[in-house]
Amino acid sequence: MQIAKKYFSEGLIQLTILLSLVGVRVDIDSYLTGYYSPLAEINVGPSSAYIQTPFHILRDTLDGNGVHPKCPELDSFFASRRLLDEVRSLGSPRFPTQLNAWLVHQVSATDRAEHGPSTSDDTDSSPGLEDLRDEAGCDSEHLPARGQEVEQTSPELGQGPGGAEACVFPQQVDEAKVKEEEEAFPITQLAHSSMLEQESLFDGNPILSDLEHRYASPPSSTVVDWSNLLSVTDFDELDSLVNLSELDADITSAISQDVSLHDATVSSAGAFGAGSGRSESRTVAQQRRTLLRLELLNSTLSDASPGMAVGLAALPFASVCNLTGNASSQSLLGGCLDEAVFDQINQLGLEGLDSIDNQLMNSLGCVDSQGLEDLDSDSGLSLESSYGGPASPGSSEMSSSSSLYCEDEGGATGYSSDVDSLPSKGMMDHTTVWPPVDLSENVWHDHSYSSPAFLNKPSLKLPQKTEAFSDDDDDGSQLEERELSRDELRARAMYIPFSVLQIVNMPVEEFMEILDGHGFTPAQVTLLRDIRRRGKNKLAAQNCRKRKLDAITGLQEEVERLQAQRDRLLREKQLTAKTMGAVGHQIRQLTRDVLARLRDGSGLPLSPERFTLQCGANGRVVIQPIRRPVSASAGNKTDKRKKGKKQ
DNA sequence: ACCGTATGTCATTAT
DNA sequence: CCATAATGACATACG
Numbered sequence A: 001m002q003i004a005k006k007y008f009s010e011g012l013i014q015l016t017i018l019l020s021l022v023g024v025r026v027d028i029d030s031y032l033t034g035y036y037s038p039l040a041e042i043n044v045g046p047s048s049a050y051i052q053t054p055f056h057i058l059r060d061t062l063d064g065n066g067v068h069p070k071c072p073e074l075d076s077f078f079a080s081r082r083l084l085d086e087v088r089s090l091g092s093p094r095f096p097t098q099l100n101a102w103l104v105h106q107v108s109a110t111d112r113a114e115h116g117p118s119t120s121d122d123t124d125s126s127p128g129l130e131d132l133r134d135e136a137g138c139d140s141e142h143l144p145a146r147g148q149e150v151e152q153t154s155p156e157l158g159q160g161p162g163g164a165e166a167c168v169f170p171q172q173v174d175e176a177k178v179k180e181e182e183e184a185f186p187i188t189q190l191a192h193s194s195m196l197e198q199e200s201l202f203d204g205n206p207i208l209s210d211l212e213h214r215y216a217s218p219p220s221s222t223v224v225d226w227s228n229l230l231s232v233t234d235f236d237e238l239d240s241l242v243n244l245s246e247l248d249a250d251i252t253s254a255i256s257q258d259v260s261l262h263d264a265t266v267s268s269a270g271a272f273g274a275g276s277g278r279s280e281s282r283t284v285a286q287q288r289r290t291l292l293r294l295e296l297l298n299s300t301l302s303d304a305s306p307g308m309a310v311g312l313a314a315l316p317f318a319s320v321c322n323l324t325g326n327a328s329s330q331s332l333l334g335g336c337l338d339e340a341v342f343d344q345i346n347q348l349g350l351e352g353l354d355s356i357d358n359q360l361m362n363s364l365g366c367v368d369s370q371g372l373e374d375l376d377s378d379s380g381l382s383l384e385s386s387y388g389g390p391a392s393p394g395s396s397e398m399s400s401s402s403s404l405y406c407e408d409e410g411g412a413t414g415y416s417s418d419v420d421s422l423p424s425k426g427m428m429d430h431t432t433v434w435p436p437v438d439l440s441e442n443v444w445h446d447h448s449y450s451s452p453a454f455l456n457k458p459s460l461k462l463p464q465k466t467e468a469f470s471d472d473d474d475d476g477s478q479l480e481e482r483e484l485s486r487d488e489l490r491a492r493a494m495y496i497p498f499s500v501l502q503i504v505n506m507p508v509e510e511f512m513e514i515l516d517g518h519g520f521t522p523a524q525v526t527l528l529r530d531i532r533r534r535g536k537n538k539l540a541a542q543n544c545r546k547r548k549l550d551a552i553t554g555l556q557e558e559v560e561r562l563q564a565q566r567d568r569l570l571r572e573k574q575l576t577a578k579t580m581g582a583v584g585h586q587i588r589q590l591t592r593d594v595l596a597r598l599r600d601g602s603g604l605p606l607s608p609e610r611f612t613l614q615c616g617a618n619g620r621v622v623i624q625p626i627r628r629p630v631s632a633s634a635g636n637k638t639d640k641r642k643k644g645k646k647q
Numbered sequence B: 001a002c003c004g005t006a007t008g009t010c011a012t013t014a015t
Numbered sequence C: 001c002c003a004t005a006a007t008g009a010c011a012t013a014c015g
Helices: A004-033 A039-046 A056-061 A071-088 A095-110 A127-142 A155-159 A162-166 A171-205 A204-227 A235-274 A278-302 A306-324 A326-349 A358-375 A380-384 A395-408 A413-424 A436-446 A464-470 A476-483 A484-491 A500-505 A508-517 A522-597
Strands: A613-616 A619-624
Touching: A464 A508, A484 A500, A500 A522, A508 A522, A522 A613
Parallel strands: none
Antiparallel strands: A613 A619
């Protein structure tokens, strides 16, 4: 179990990184659909765990230059974008596999009834896992549909996310269909763009050619200049130096990243090659994918940053799934790349889990949710960070969902404690009954795309939570009491029928309605406002600190970069001086040789002490007498003889 | 006891 | 004007 957990941890790290790459592209989808600001991409950055800021203030930073000083995430965002390009440039051998995976998703997402033949390959997948995968696929499916597409859930999850069924809005199915039609065109755009990207990929190596275009030309001109200037010696060294000086600043980093990604690809390819047969490898891949779905699901339910990536990454993926029914030829190219990333992630993160049977995976899925929580040192606070903003489409949905859980919850007291005690129960089985409130919030948060979607994490968690779980699972009530935040306790004391999470995350309109319409006493209203203010400020503080840390990190990196540049320039300067010295020496030697072969009027050789060679602007070499400062004292050195010489 | 870190909260300002 | 984000400053908990 420990080993498995370790694998999960490592896999999750890679998953997070790579999913963030996918996420970048994913928000392009949301951008294409026109629902979100293009700058929502910013939220996809690896360091966007707490982001609740709309970041529209960064409107002038799309080119990646001059990023907002308060948003160092942009740096990593553009780096991620470049990395994604590099991933895409790694070549096409992965595509067939991706196609398989992609078809599986299509079936699971669209037609479960016919799911037998097409997915019969994964013979060893347990029903639970299959259902879970489907559920996860469904999860990722209704993300782009803004949570309005909820399929029938499996018996296992019907009780956990079964709350989700309880939270399904009646109009969801019809709206989902309409939404699907509405999204057909943007999706086509997406697929088309993806196809274009891959066409460029087939055409050559886009990133390298791009790098060539960007970097090769100026250095080459520089090299020519140097060569013209110093056509004597040491030029090779100098050339290489100049070349590198122009290139290494950016290309080396790109190369190193490229290498790491390439390694990832190779390892995954090795994973496939290691299989005894294609069917087996496919089975393994599907297991992994299943496990990935598990992770995705769990992440969506309980974790912050990976889930965020998932929530966003699921957008184009599901879009591609939808698209397959309509325009398969385009989506083949458009979707396989994203699925390729999923496959790579699967194989990377879950490399060592092949031997683990499905039951273990099942339990691991539960463990994973806890492990994710445990790993989330930022606590759940970050998870309730935002809900996509009142202006986003998610807000209306959240209104409905929040009103839903308001009805279902029957009081705020149950929420946090239920959620907090969930992992200890969830250790036993996936069929653990999930509190409906929790689920409704999951549904709600699953659809907050432009921000970390996993706000469902209880903000009430205290640092000693995990220890409490490991120490004692029995006295849950005491633990619940101990884990409640001050505001939660205050809310309980004041009989406020909302959880802190709800109070903080509900839209302001709804909050106002609640304040007005529930007949709260002034003290309760004050408490509600304070809870909301504190909750939001808590998130803001976390954001602020994270930004600060990122800024510090970025500055440190810049310092290192500048120091390296300075060292490089110093070396370059030394080498240049050395080269120039050598050239000067040779020029002097040549001058002596030339002058020694020339004669003055009296037939004497010209003295190098008195004459020198000068190269005129017209290219002609002339002999000039050396003007000594003390020549005035010498007096009558007036015999200025010019002899034009052609060399 | 002291220190460093993490986190929550408040006050203030900006958006 | 209000809600909210951002942030400095302070308090507290914890290792």
